[in-house]
Every structure is written in structure tokens, then in C-alpha cells.
Amino acid sequence: MDKKERILIVDDEKIVRESLFHWFEEEDYDVDTAEDGETALNKYEKEKFDLLLVDMKMPGMSGLDLLSKIKAIDKDALIILITAFASVPTAITALKNGAYDYVTKPVDPDELAHLVKKALEQRALKIENIQLKENIDEIIKPDNLIGESFQMKKIYELVHTVARTDTTVMIRGESGTGKELVAKAIHINSSRKYFPIIPVNCGALAESLLESELFGHEKGAFTGAQFKRKGKFEMADRGTIFLDEIGSISLKMQIELLRVIETKQFNRVGGNELIKSDFRVIIATNEPLEELVKAGKFREDLYYRLNVFTIVIPPLRERRDDIPLLANFFINKFSRVMNKPVKSVSKEAMDFLINYDWPGNVRELENAIERAMVVGKTNLIIVDDLPFHVSSNSFGLDGDAKSLSAMEKKYIQKILNENNWNISKTAQELEIDRVTLYNKINKYGLRKAEY
Amino acid sequence: MDIFIAPLKFYSAPLLQNLVTELSKRFSSAIHVIDLKINLEDFFSTEREQYFSTQIIAEAMKLTDKFDGKIILLTDVDIFVPVLTFIFGEAQLNGKHSILSVCRLHEEFYSGVSDEHLLFQRTVKEALHELGHCYGLRHCVDWDCVMHSSPGIEEVDIKGNIFCRKCISKIEGYKT
Numbered sequence: 001m002d003k004k005e006r007i008l009i010v011d012d013e014k015i016v017r018e019s020l021f022h023w024f025e026e027e028d029y030d031v032d033t034a035e036d037g038e039t040a041l042n043k044y045e046k047e048k049f050d051l052l053l054v055d056m057k058m059p060g061m062s063g064l065d066l067l068s069k070i071k072a073i074d075k076d077a078l079i080i081l082i083t084a085f086a087s088v089p090t091a092i093t094a095l096k097n098g099a100y101d102y103v104t105k106p107v108d109p110d111e112l113a114h115l116v117k118k119a120l121e122q123r124a125l126k127i128e129n130i131q132l133k134e135n136i137d138e139i140i141k142p143d144n145l146i147g148e149s150f151q152m153k154k155i156y157e158l159v160h161t162v163a164r165t166d167t168t169v170m171i172r173g174e175s176g177t178g179k180e181l182v183a184k185a186i187h188i189n190s191s192r193k194y195f196p197i198i199p200v201n202c203g204a205l206a207e208s209l210l211e212s213e214l215f216g217h218e219k220g221a222f223t224g225a226q227f228k229r230k231g232k233f234e235m236a237d238r239g240t241i242f243l244d245e246i247g248s249i250s251l252k253m254q255i256e257l258l259r260v261i262e263t264k265q266f267n268r269v270g271g272n273e274l275i276k277s278d279f280r281v282i283i284a285t286n287e288p289l290e291e292l293v294k295a296g297k298f299r300e301d302l303y304y305r306l307n308v309f310t311i312v313i314p315p316l317r318e319r320r321d322d323i324p325l326l327a328n329f330f331i332n333k334f335s336r337v338m339n340k341p342v343k344s345v346s347k348e349a350m351d352f353l354i355n356y357d358w359p360g361n362v363r364e365l366e367n368a369i370e371r372a373m374v375v376g377k378t379n380l381i382i383v384d385d386l387p388f389h390v391s392s393n394s395f396g397l398d399g400d401a402k403s404l405s406a407m408e409k410k411y412i413q414k415i416l417n418e419n420n421w422n423i424s425k426t427a428q429e430l431e432i433d434r435v436t437l438y439n440k441i442n443k444y445g446l447r448k449a450e451y
Numbered sequence: 452m453d454i455f456i457a458p459l460k461f462y463s464a465p466l467l468q469n470l471v472t473e474l475s476k477r478f479s480s481a482i483h484v485i486d487l488k489i490n491l492e493d494f495f496s497t498e499r500e501q502y503f504s505t506q507i508i509a510e511a512m513k514l515t516d517k518f519d520g521k522i523i524l525l526t527d528v529d530i531f532v533p534v535l536t537f538i539f540g541e542a543q544l545n546g547k548h549s550i551l552s553v554c555r556l557h558e559e560f561y562s563g564v565s566d567e568h569l570l571f572q573r574t575v576k577e578a579l580h581e582l583g584h585c586y587g588l589r590h591c592v593d594w595d596c597v598m599h600s601s602p603g604i605e606e607v608d609i610k611g612n613i614f615c616r617k618c619i620s621k622i623e624g625y626k627t
């Protein structure tokens with residue numbers, strides 16, 4: 001485990017020392033305090049500190065005096081000055097004397113955290129010359145990326161290949177196949193893993209919201225914006241941004257997106273400051289982008305910018321070997337959450353799960369297992385517990401509907417009609433999400449009856 | 452060890468109830484709502500128009516000897532510690548008391564649009580986070596862990612709402 005970085009807080013006000021001490025302690029730093037410049041100097045001479053936070057105005061030795069004295073001992077000492085009143089001459093003097101930076105009381109917690117982290121990282125880089133990270137050959141998978149089929153093994157190989165680069169990755173696959181999990185696998189196997197992966201569902205947001213969501217906004221940028229907010233691109237600094245359902249964004253936003261991806265610079269909505277962010281881009285789509293390009297709905301330049309390295313996730317019906325593994329994984333998961341001692345799936349029910357076509361893919365399987373565990377009465381899931389196992393009579397199906405997909409088509413049509421084609425209500429009743437329902441409607445070519 | 456929630460100038464009964472329900476699902480400990488006689492106005496800074504959280508916790512310490520467990524002071528008012536412009540919460544590391552303000556967890560402050568579900572999610576995360584400090588946890592590097600630091604609302608939203616495997620081992624009575 002890394003040794004904790006040591007911070008010395010120098011302030012004559014006890015309350016300030018204590019609150020900063022407490023705050024940095026929670027941040028997992030090794031913190032010490034000094035109530036004046038002399039004590040700080042003594043401590044610095046005896047012990048080693050990675051960073052000093054020094055109040056500018058103290059009785060006796062001032063913050064600036066302390067800065068000069070410490071710099072005389074160690075020219076690389078990292079010192080941030082704290083001042084109650086910011087002024088340009090003070091700032092210039094502080095920086096000229098070798099302060100790393102200065103902040104004005106009270107300081108925004110986000111700003112302080114960022115400043116301290118940045119200062120310490122720069123120091124670490126300077127000392128070590130190079131940032132060493134562990135070298136693991138084996139890919140680390142997110143806990144819930146499951147599958148041992150040859151198709152999934154191939155995907156793990158691709159993840160491994162691309163993770164260490166900064167290449168843009170396009171993940172394709174039907175709804176519910178786990179595109180976000182693959183994106184996460186790439187992120188946590190990359191050198192960016194200590195920074196966040198920021199998912200954005202482009203399809204779920206209106207254009208006006210998407211802009212503010214992606215780029216952030218300044219305080220007062222629009223009615224009700226009482227505080228500034230950082231956007232997703234800014235939050236993804238040194239991490240990864242995962243843009244899901246990329247095919248659904250407007251042409252106007254596509255231009256913006258292309259510009260940001262190429263320049264890594266943008267303005268917050270209502271702001272003039274140019275924000276820089278070092279992010280990696282992973283996108284996902286279940287739409288045929290090539291066709292959207294041909295139809296003029298997706299910019300060709302953006303398509304080529306994004307289509308650098310593609311990973312295609314097969315639908316669940318093409319990797320049926322993984323179904324038992326996935327089913328057991330979900331049983332374990334839900335038995336913990338629901339506190340129900342369900343152990344496994346009966347052979348008959350498992351055969352059913354393996355042979356079903358899963359148009360909603362892994363997400364649909366997860367929902368099916370969850371539902372079965374809610375309705376099941378024993379510690380074994382049986383066919384009767386599965387959501388789609390119902391007698392044809394109860395559906396009002398005709399005798400021709402013998403295959404599972406034919407049965408599903410008729411059943412969805414029936415529930416849609418019962419709910420007057422209200423998609424949300426139907427999806428809720430079928431216990432699937434709306435996207436899966438839309439996919440099924442398209443797959444089976446279902447249409448609302450004309451009266 | 453029981454968990455006690457003390458609402459102080461906290462006006463959303465449904466949010467309080469939902470928080471109690473959520474914590475009850477996650478902890479095997481009993482969750483109680485208690486009434487502490489603390490006049491928050493004593494800790495109001497007219498200069499900053501905020502309430503000084505460290506002093507509120509100090510006052511709570513005088514009144515809570517009889518409660519054996521962890522205590523979360525829950526408030527709607529905006530809180531601060533000197534030096535910082537605001538804080539979402541403060542906790543005694545490895546101690547008994549913490550305070551959580553939902554004031555800046557309201558979405559309307561950022562987008563102008565109220566979102567009660569998001570407020571609930573944020574409140575749960577920050578309540579777990581402050582409790583985590585009381586159980587001795589410091590900030591975690593794992594973004595999926597609720598103990599990741601969140602100096603701004605963006606980090607509150609990004610981080611996970613569960614404890615990571617490493618942190619969970621320190622939380623007494625947490626259902627895995």
C-alpha cells in the first residue's frame with residue numbers, strides 16, 4: 001500500500017486548523033498542524049511534509065515569511081497559501097516567492113480537493129520521474145460481466161488489446177447485451193482506472209438538456225441554475241466518457257461532439273472560460289450507424305472519428321452456453337438482495353432458459369430470474385415461475401402459436417392492445433424496459449390496429 | 452449497534468421515512484428517529500448565512516449520552532466549516548456523531564428542476580458516507596464505492612451507492 005502523503009496546516013486560528021485537519025484526515029492524508037510560523041518551521045526541519053497549507057496573515061512570522069524560509073531549506077517544498085482577501089499584488093508576491101498557488105477563504109471544497117490533488121500528483125511525478133502502475137496481464141472484469149463462451153473470450157481479448165491505448169472504441173450490440181459493462185471493463189483495465197468512467201445516455205435526454213449535461217453550465221446560465229455544474233466531459237477528465245445510444249443525438253449536437261472530441265476543449269453553457277479535459281471516448285450503439293450516415297442523419301466525419309476500434313457483443317441467443325452461468329449469477333445476486341434462499345434452477349426450467357431466444361438479451365434474463373425469485377415458493381426455480389411460461393389459453397392464443405417467439409409476439413400484441421398501445425404501461429406489465437419493448441415491436445413488426 | 456436519525460429543521464417527512472426504510476434494508480441494526488432539542492439558530496453565522504456544523508455536532512454530543520449507537524443529524528439548512536464555502540456533511544471519524552445537510556442535494560439548485568427521486572438517491576449516498584466515517588472509514592479511491600470523496604454534487608452523482616468490498620468489512624451490521 002502507498003505511504004500516505006503528509007500535509008502540514010499552518011494557521012493561527014484554532015477553528016480553521018481543526019476544520020482543515022478534519023477535512024484532510026477524511027481525505028486519507030496524514031495531517032499535522034502548527035499554530036504559528038515558528039512551530040511550522042521547527043516541524044518542517046524535523047519531519048518531512050509533502051505539502052503545506054499556510055495562512056498568509058499570522059501574528060509573528062507571516063505566511064510569506066514562512067514561505068521564504070521553507071523555500072530556503074527546500075526549494076521543491078510545495079506550499080499553498082490561504083488568504084482571507086484576494087488581491088492581485090498578494091497573489092503575485094506569493095507566486096514569485098515560490099508558492100504553488102493560493103486560495104481565498106472560504107474556498108470551494110471541490111477547488112481545494114482538486115488543487116491539493118494536482119499539486120501532490122505533480123510532485124510525485126517530479127520525484128519518481130515516471131508514474132508506475134501495476135502491470136497485470138490478465139484482464140480485470142467488472143463483477144457482473146459474465147460469460148465463458150468463445151464469443152465472450154474473444155471480447156475479453158479485444159478489451160485487453162484496446163484498454164492500454166487511448167483509442168476511441170465503438171461497442172455495438174443489441175439492447176441488453178451489456179455494452180456498458182464492456183465499456184467499464186475497458187476503463188478499469190486502462191491507465192485511467194483511478195479516474196471515473198462517466199456514462200451518458202444520449203437517447204434519454206432532450207437536446208437542450210444534453211448540452212448542459214455534457215458541457216455543464218455556469219451559475220445563472222438559465223432560470224433556476226443557482227449553482228454552476230460541471231458537465232460530463234469535465235467530470236471525465238483523465239477518465240473515460242461512455243456515450244450510449246450515440247445514434248440518437250441531433251445533427252447540431254453531432255457538430256459540437258465532433259469539435260469537443262477533437263479539441264478536448266469546450267465552454268460551459270453560459271460561460272466564457274475554456275475548459276480543457278483529457279478524456280477517452282467509448283461509444284455504444286444498437287443502431288446501424290452506416291445507414292444513418294447514408295440517410296444523412298449521422299455525420300460522416302463523426303462516424304469515422306468514432307469508428308476506430310469496434311467491439312461487437314453477440315446477442316444472448318448466439319452464446320447460449322453462457323445462459324446457465326448468467327442464470328446462477330443472477331440467482332446469487334437476488335438471493336442476497338431479497339434474502340431468499342433460492343439455490344438453483346430446475347433442469348426443465350434451465351432447458352427452457354437455454355432454448356428461449358432472449359430478444360431482450362441479458363437484461364431480459366436478469367428480469368426473468370428476478371421475477372421468478374419473487375413468485376417462486378421453493379428454493380428451486382421451476383418452469384411455472386418463469387414469466388413467459390403461461391398456458392396458451394390464458395393468452396387467448398390460437399393453436400398455430402407453437403414456437404416461443406410466435407407465442408411472445410402474440411402475447412406482446414395482446415398486452416399492447418389491452419393498454420391501448422401505451423408503451424410505458426405495457427413495458428411495466430411485461431416487466432421489461434421500454435427500449436426492449438420497442439425492439440420487440442420492431443422485431444415482430446407489430447402495428448397498432450386501425451379502427 | 453443502533454442508528455439514530457435526529458431531524459433538525461428538516462421538513463420533508465417522506466424523505467425521512469424513505470431514508471429510514473432504505474437504511475433498514477441495508478443495516479441489520481435498528482434505525483430510530485429521535486428528537487433532539489437543539490436550537491440551530493445558535494449556530495447560525497449572519498456573515499455567511501449558513502450554520503456551523505462542527506458546533507452543531509458539539510452541541511449534540513452533550514445531549515446524546517443515552518443513545519448507544521451512531522447518530523446522524525439530518526437537516527435542510529446549509530452548513531459550513533470555516534475555510535470551506537459549504538459542506539454536504541461532517542462526521543466524527545471513528546466516532547458517534549455526524550451531520551448531513553440535504554440543502555445542496557436538491558436538484559433545483561443546479562438545473563432549476565425538482566427531482567425528488569434524485570434527492571433521495573443523493574441523501575442515501577451521503578448518509579451512508581457520513582456513517583462510513585463514523586465507522587472509521589476514510590475516503591476510498593473506488594468510484595463505485597459510496598466512500599469516494601464528493602466535494603461537489605457531480606461526484607455525489609457519479610459515485611456508487613454501496614460500499615466496496617474493502618470498506619464494507621468495517622461497517623458493523625451492514626447486510627452484504
